[in-house]
Each structure stands twice: as C-alpha cells, then as structure tokens.
Amino acid sequence: MSELTHPPGADRAETDYERVQRSAEFQALRRRFRTFVFPMTGLFLAWYLVYVLLAAYATDFMSTRLAGNITVGLVFGLGQFVSTFVITMLYARWANTHQDPIADELRQRIEGRDL
Amino acid sequence: MNGTLLAAEATEVGNPAVNIGIFGLFVAVTLVIVFRASKNNRTAADYYAGGRSFTGPQNGTAIAGDYLSAASFLGIAGAIAVNGYDGFMYSIGFLVAWLVALLLVAELLRNTGKFTMADVLSFRLKQRPVRMAAAIATLAVIFFYLLAQMAGAGGLVALLLGISSSAGQSLVVVVVGALMILYVLVGGMKGTTWVQIIKAVLLIAGAAVMTIWVLAKFGFNLSDVIQGAVDRFGEGGEALIEPGKQYGATATSKLNFLSLGLALVLGTAGLPHVLMRFYTVPTAKEARRSVVWAIWLIGIFYLFTLVLGYGAGALVGTDTILAAPGGVNSAAPLLAFALGGEILLGIIAAVAFATILAVVAGLTITAAATFAHDIYASVIKHGEVNPDGEVRVARITVVVIGVLAIIGGIFAQGQNIAFLVALAFAVAASANLPTILYSLFWKKFNTTGALWSMYGGLISCIVLIAFSPVVSGKVDPVTGASLSMIKNTSVDFAIFPLENPGIVSIPLAFLLGFIGTHLGKKDESPEKFAEMEVRSLTGAGSEKATVAH
Incomplete structure (x- = not known):
C-alpha cells in the first residue's frame, strides 16, 4: 500500500476501489454497460407501454382479425414474448463476450492486491 | 365431452383419495431431499443462501x-378462460418484468449484497435507518404475498379434496403451514430451493402435457382452440378474443388496467424473495444465467397457459368454471379432469398444492432472513452478534412466521387472492424498486432520499388501497352484492377510484427519492460509492461460495 495517491481535492489517501473506479478500463466498462443497458430498458419499457395503451384504448385495432381468430392483439402479445426472449439472449451473449473478460481481469487485479 | 354431465359433476370432481395420495408422494419425496440437503x-451463508453453490440453471x-405461484398457474389460466384476452395481458406483464431484473438488478445485487435486499440498499447509506426501512418494506410485501398463498390453499381444498366446511379448510391450512415450517426449519435455503426445483419441473411438465393434449384435440391449430372457446361461450363469445372484456368498460377501469400493468412490470425486480434467490449462486455470471433460464421457463409456461385458458373455455365452458367451487381458479383443474380423468386431475391438484407449499417456503425463509439479519443482528444488536446466534434467531422467526401465516390463512379464506398479489407487487414496485435503482446508479442518492422513497412508497400504497373500491363500496351492478373486502354495502369510503395504486404510488416513490436526496443532508461517501460501483460491475470482493460441489 505504499503507492497510495491522493484524489484531486481530498486530504485523505485514495482507496484501491477509488483508484480502480478512476482507471480508464473501469470507466470504459461502466460506459459500455450503461450504453447497452439503459437504451435497452427504455426500448422494452416503451414497447410494453405502447402495447398496454393499445390494448386499453385501441381495442378495435387490436381486435382486427388477421387469420381466423388470430388478431392483431394476439400477435402483438406474442410479440412481447418474442422481444423478451430476443433481448434476453442478446444481453447474455453481449455480456459474456464483451464485459465478462474485462470485469474478471479487474476483479483479479483488485483481489490480488487485497488478499 | 358431454357438457351437462360435466356440469353435474363439477361440484365434486375427481377422487379426493387419488389427489391426497399423489400429494402425499410429493411431500414424502421432497422431505427426504430436504433432510439430505x-x-x-x-453457517449463515448455508442457511440463508444454500452455501451459494447452486448453478445458474438450477437457480433459474x-x-x-418461486414465481409461478398458484396465482399465476390457476389464476391466469382461469382469467383467460373467463375473460379471454384480458387474462392473457396479465402474463405479459409478469414476463416482461424479468427484463428489469436481468438488465438492471440481478448481477449488480449479487455482487454487492450478502443475504438480503437491505444489504445492497444500506451499502453506502446510514446502516440502521435504511436497513430498518428496507426490512419493513420486505416484510410488508411478504405479508401480502403470504396471505394470498394461504387463502389460495383454502379455496383449492374446497375444489380438490371435496372439503367445503370452514373447519376442514382451516385444518388443511394448518397442515400446509406445518409442512412448510418443517421444510424451512430443517432444509434452510438449500432444502427450499430443491423443493422449488422439483415443483417447477412438475408444474411445467404437467402444463406441457395438458397443452399438447388440448392442441391435439384441435388439430394443433390455436385459432381453432379459440374458436372452440368462442362457440362454447355462446352469445357474446367473440368478446373473448378482443381486449377490454374485463377492463374495457369505463375510463376508470382502463386506467386501472394501466396501473396494474405498471405495478406488474416494475414489481418483480423488487420482490424480496426473488432478489434473495440471486445470492444462492457463486457469481454474478451465474446470476445472469439464472435469470436467462427463468425467463425461458416462465415465458414458455405462460404460452402454455394461453392454450390452457382457451382450452378450458372450449372443453369445460365458462359457466361451468364459474359455477364450480373455487370459481375462476378451478379452470385448470377442471380442464385436467376433462382431458385425463381423475389421475390427471390428481397430478395437477398435487402440483397446485406443491406450488403453494414451495412459494410459502420461499417467502418464509426470506422473511426470516430479513428479521434475523437486518432487524435483529444489525439494528437491535448493532452487528455485535455471532452468525450462529443470527441463524438461531432466523429459525425461531421461521416458526413464528409459520404460525402467523396459518392464523392469517384461516382468516383470509374467501379473500380476493388477485388483489392481495397485486398489492404485493404494487408495494414492491413503489417501496423497493426506486431505492434499489437509485442506490445502484445514482451517486448523489442519500439516506434521506432512501427513507422518503421507501416509506413514501409503502405508506401511499397502503393508504390508497384502504380508500379504494377493493376495501369498500364496490357493488355488483347485477346482483347488488358487495365485491369489496367489507361486505356491508352501506359502508363506502372508497374515495380513490382505482383498485391498483401503482400508477400513483410508483412515480410518487421515485419523486420522493429525488426530492429527499436534494433536501436531505449530504452523506455521500466517495469511497463507499467507489467500492459499491466497482464491486457491482466487476464482482471484486463479492461473497464467495462456502462449499464446492
């Protein structure tokens, strides 16, 4: 712990966690996480809200028959299932390949120093 | 299938001895597993978190x-059979909600917490007040959820075991409660998890068999299944395939549906017994795999319930379902009887009981962990308690909660189950989720913001419900009978028109967290925030598995 530096404007020693938090790798990890997760959350919540609003206020449109008893509403509802499955797989694959290796490396670096 | 014959039998379907026999077998098998586990x-990590040694697929x-409770199995299938498309919309909210848990909560929570939701919320804020608030919100959600399950058990008994007397139903509630105490006391989180795994496999397999059976009867054409339900319904059957049969009547009922939809989609990621499951896996990566597995299983199950609901409408008939003891909830069991006679009914009935047992066990261990870990060890004893002492308190809490659940279950008989579950989701979405998200993602968030948001969300939910039509003043326009909790129709203090408070209480809780943070004293600690943020994204310093499998 001899290489402790002082964070800008603070009169105490910087912790290991703060140094990692300031590092370029961690900042990039955090930025990538947020730029994936926040827009995706906005997207599926908006799509869900549109669906709920249509079901509540555009019942005639949702009751339009496409084939037999398969209505627009049923297709949109099943579409919610499909979009949920797709986002789940997209996120899992993205996190496995893009985030995990960097997170693991940072983790080993921190824990190696702590222990 | 002869309709009149089925209607005549509907008051007492199947063979109670077969139902009890199959359920007894389930109890025997799971008890052996619980004792072995x-x-x-x-240690505390063993008791609360199953040693953090479950794999992602197992935990998923x-x-x-845990999630496919009696309300979602019996409730959604029944809602589709009776209300058609509007019933289907429930399942969509319940499923999409998992994306909030997957993207924003599961992994970060696993990396920062230890046993409970309060571990994460109090990580960088003032320990005792925040833990206390989080524990109270947790216990409130669990209380409503637990009552719903126990009330459901009583109703199920009426249908499946032919026990309609109130004393008989109370006896069954006592048996269910006693079994649950035994599971949780002996098996801890590990035993509880195995009970849930076995139950999930049975439930999904049972629903799959029934789904394929129904589809086979209609040439594997979903449109024909729906047509069958429309034809069987008779005049006005077309309404089953259009949105609005249940919620479309007035502007208020539409707003009510929006409110429910909001509570469902934002509530799941704030349910404490679901959050606690993320601690049973060794790493955040396994927590992610858990949610991926859970989303697939839950999604596929809800697709089954779509077929089962319309199938019950077609093969059993809406009027028969509504006339049966247990009403809407009897759609799935009656469909099982119509398809496979008393053996299939017995299996589905046993699965339904197992469902209640497993969900109640999961709720109880969460409540016990919350009381022992957050209230007893942290707030009362200031953290000066050894883990053995904490687990002993947790075990005592299990017995106390079990007894309370039994008493509550006896009194809650005949209460509206869906209302209790919706209330649990609304409290979870208002009191828990805003604080979870703020503390994970907002650096400035402070103790005042957390307390305002949690107490504000909790209190606004409960007050709005108390002054809503579910408690007083809702009258059936046709029969003039009361549809509220208070059966006296002359009592009416329902000044809040919506049955679900979510549309008001959820934005309010987010807003209170924001205002409280800006008005309250700054207690942000850059080093704790750095630790929390780095831990949450990298897993450094997170709790490790106690035993290697």
Whole structure:
C-alpha cells in the first residue's frame, strides 16, 4: 500500500476501489454497460407501454382479425414474448463476450492486491 | 365431452383419495431431499443462501418455481378462460418484468449484497435507518404475498379434496403451514430451493402435457382452440378474443388496467424473495444465467397457459368454471379432469398444492432472513452478534412466521387472492424498486432520499388501497352484492377510484427519492460509492461460495 495517491481535492489517501473506479478500463466498462443497458430498458419499457395503451384504448385495432381468430392483439402479445426472449439472449451473449473478460481481469487485479 | 354431465359433476370432481395420495408422494419425496440437503447447513451463508453453490440453471428453475405461484398457474389460466384476452395481458406483464431484473438488478445485487435486499440498499447509506426501512418494506410485501398463498390453499381444498366446511379448510391450512415450517426449519435455503426445483419441473411438465393434449384435440391449430372457446361461450363469445372484456368498460377501469400493468412490470425486480434467490449462486455470471433460464421457463409456461385458458373455455365452458367451487381458479383443474380423468386431475391438484407449499417456503425463509439479519443482528444488536446466534434467531422467526401465516390463512379464506398479489407487487414496485435503482446508479442518492422513497412508497400504497373500491363500496351492478373486502354495502369510503395504486404510488416513490436526496443532508461517501460501483460491475470482493460441489 505504499503507492497510495491522493484524489484531486481530498486530504485523505485514495482507496484501491477509488483508484480502480478512476482507471480508464473501469470507466470504459461502466460506459459500455450503461450504453447497452439503459437504451435497452427504455426500448422494452416503451414497447410494453405502447402495447398496454393499445390494448386499453385501441381495442378495435387490436381486435382486427388477421387469420381466423388470430388478431392483431394476439400477435402483438406474442410479440412481447418474442422481444423478451430476443433481448434476453442478446444481453447474455453481449455480456459474456464483451464485459465478462474485462470485469474478471479487474476483479483479479483488485483481489490480488487485497488478499 | 358431454357438457351437462360435466356440469353435474363439477361440484365434486375427481377422487379426493387419488389427489391426497399423489400429494402425499410429493411431500414424502421432497422431505427426504430436504433432510439430505440439511446436512451441510452450518453457517449463515448455508442457511440463508444454500452455501451459494447452486448453478445458474438450477437457480433459474427454482426462480421459476418461486414465481409461478398458484396465482399465476390457476389464476391466469382461469382469467383467460373467463375473460379471454384480458387474462392473457396479465402474463405479459409478469414476463416482461424479468427484463428489469436481468438488465438492471440481478448481477449488480449479487455482487454487492450478502443475504438480503437491505444489504445492497444500506451499502453506502446510514446502516440502521435504511436497513430498518428496507426490512419493513420486505416484510410488508411478504405479508401480502403470504396471505394470498394461504387463502389460495383454502379455496383449492374446497375444489380438490371435496372439503367445503370452514373447519376442514382451516385444518388443511394448518397442515400446509406445518409442512412448510418443517421444510424451512430443517432444509434452510438449500432444502427450499430443491423443493422449488422439483415443483417447477412438475408444474411445467404437467402444463406441457395438458397443452399438447388440448392442441391435439384441435388439430394443433390455436385459432381453432379459440374458436372452440368462442362457440362454447355462446352469445357474446367473440368478446373473448378482443381486449377490454374485463377492463374495457369505463375510463376508470382502463386506467386501472394501466396501473396494474405498471405495478406488474416494475414489481418483480423488487420482490424480496426473488432478489434473495440471486445470492444462492457463486457469481454474478451465474446470476445472469439464472435469470436467462427463468425467463425461458416462465415465458414458455405462460404460452402454455394461453392454450390452457382457451382450452378450458372450449372443453369445460365458462359457466361451468364459474359455477364450480373455487370459481375462476378451478379452470385448470377442471380442464385436467376433462382431458385425463381423475389421475390427471390428481397430478395437477398435487402440483397446485406443491406450488403453494414451495412459494410459502420461499417467502418464509426470506422473511426470516430479513428479521434475523437486518432487524435483529444489525439494528437491535448493532452487528455485535455471532452468525450462529443470527441463524438461531432466523429459525425461531421461521416458526413464528409459520404460525402467523396459518392464523392469517384461516382468516383470509374467501379473500380476493388477485388483489392481495397485486398489492404485493404494487408495494414492491413503489417501496423497493426506486431505492434499489437509485442506490445502484445514482451517486448523489442519500439516506434521506432512501427513507422518503421507501416509506413514501409503502405508506401511499397502503393508504390508497384502504380508500379504494377493493376495501369498500364496490357493488355488483347485477346482483347488488358487495365485491369489496367489507361486505356491508352501506359502508363506502372508497374515495380513490382505482383498485391498483401503482400508477400513483410508483412515480410518487421515485419523486420522493429525488426530492429527499436534494433536501436531505449530504452523506455521500466517495469511497463507499467507489467500492459499491466497482464491486457491482466487476464482482471484486463479492461473497464467495462456502462449499464446492
């Protein structure tokens, strides 16, 4: 712990966690996480809200028959299932390949120093 | 299938001896497993988190077991059979909600917490007040959820075991409660998890068999299944395939549906017993795999319920379902009887009981962990308590909660189950989720913001419900009978028109967290925030598994 530096404007020693938090790798990890997760959350919540609003206020449109008893509403509802499955797989694959290796490396670096 | 014959039998379907026999077999098998699993229950991490040694797929299956409660199995199938498309919309909210848990909560929570939701919320804020608020919100959600399950058990008994007397139903509630106490006391989180895994597999397999059976009867054409339900319904049957049969009547009922939809989609990621399951896996990566597995299992199950609901409408008939003891909830069991006679009914009935047992066990261990870990060890004893003492308190809490659940279950008989579950979701979405998200993602968030948001969300939910039509003043326009909790129709203090408070209480809780943070004293600690943020994204310093499998 001899290489402790002082964070800008603070009169105490910087912790290991703060140094990692300031590092370029961690900042990039955090930025990538947020730029994936926040827009995706906005997207599926908006799509869900549109669906709920249509079901509540555009019942005639949702009751339009496409084939037999398969209505627009049923297709949109099943579409919610499909979009949920797709986002789940997209996120899992993205996190496995893009985030995990960097997170693991940072983790080993921190824990190696702590222990 | 002869309609009149079935209607005549509907008051007492199947063979109670077969139902009890199959359920007894389930109890015997799970008890053996629970006793075997209990051998390694030494530390607090063993008791609360199953040693953090479950794999992602195992935990994902257990999450599905925890989540697919009697309300979603019996309730959604019945809602589709009776209300058609509007019933289907429930399942969509319940499923999409998992994306909030997957993207924003599961992994970060696993990396920062230890046993409970309060571990994460109090990580960088003032320990005792925040833990206390989080524990109270947790216990409130669990209380409503637990009552719903126990009330459901009583109703199910009426249908499946032919016990309609109030004393008989109370006896069954006592048996269910006693079994649950035994599971949780002996098996801890490990035993509870195995019960949920077994139950989830049985439930999904049972629903799959029935789904394929129904589809086979209609040439594997979903449109024909729906047509069958429309034809069987008779005049006005077309309404089953259009939105609005249940919620479309007035502007208020539409707003009510929006409110429910909001509570469902934002509530799941704030349910404490679901959050606690993320601590049973060794790493955040496994927590992610858990949610991926849970989403697939839960999604596929809800697709089954779509077929089962319309199938019940077609093969059993809406009027028969509504006339049966247990009403809407009897759609799935009656469909099982119509398809496979008393053996299939017995299996589905046993699965339904197992569902209640497993969900109640999961709720109880969460409540016990919350009381022992957050209230007893942290708030009362200031953290000066050894883990053995904490687990002993947790075990005592299990017995107390079990007894309270039994008493509550006896009194809650005949209460509206869907209302209790919707209330649990609304409280989870208002009191828990805003604070979870703020503390994970907002650096400035402070103790005042957390307390305002949690107490504000909790209190606004409960007050709005108390002054809503579910408690007083809702009258059936046709029969003039009361549809509220208070059966006296002359009592009416329902000044809040919506049955679900979510549309008001959820934005209010987010807003209170924001205002409280800006008005309250700054207590942000850059080093704790750095630790929390780095831990949450990298897993450094997170709790490790106690035993290698």
